[in-house]
Amino acid sequence: MDIIRTIAQIGIIILFYLVGEYIVSITGIIIPGSIVGLVLLWLSLYFKILNVKFIQKGASFMLAFLTLFFIPSTVAVINYPELLTVSGGLLILAVIISTILALVITGKVSRIIEEKEKQKKEGEHVTASSAKSIYHK
Template sequence: MEIIRTIAQIGIIILFYLTGEFIVSVTGIIIPGSIIGLVILWLALYFKILNVKYIQNGASIMLAFLTLFFIPSTVGVINYPELLTLSGGLFVLAVIMSTIFALVITGKISKFIERKECKMKEEENIAASTANSIHHK
């Protein structure tokens, strides 16, 4: 039963991707459909239209296999030997630097969100314990 639930969750994520692709095909905007779908998914989660538990396991499975999605692009580099020249080296350096930048920013944002969630839970616990102490008196 867990496998069916996980497949359904991956299906929900794919629906957001397909929605983004549809929007791009209808409007002709230059932003990739996958990015549009990701933004729509984020908005659905942010405004609590979609509960994270409906996609959590499916997203975890997809993230676990994320490195497999990079194999075709890595193999594709073989078709472009000019990437092994100086300009290719600079390109690779730019990719590495932008990746590091993205990881640092993502880490800082995740840390900020985690601290905010911990603070909210702590405040809820304090409020609950205060309510319990008032109730027991």
């Protein structure tokens, strides 16, 4: 029974994928159809159009095998020996430096926003307590 339920739920997810692909093909927007399907599924869950019970088994099953599904495409690296040339090396170097920059800049920006929000909250707290003390007088 569990197997049938999981397969049916995978069917529902595939349906969202096909709708996403269809929307991309008729509107010509440049986004992967799978992402359109993801957004539609999230919205359906969030607005309670679809109960999460109807997809959670199927979704968990597919996510457990997510890596398996892209291995065949990754193996295609066999057809690209230019990765082992100088320009391939520079490509990898650019990605390393860019990732370091993204990590540091993002971490710092997020830290500053967090600090600002904290100060704002503390500020509110101070005005609230001083208002209270005025009230007490």
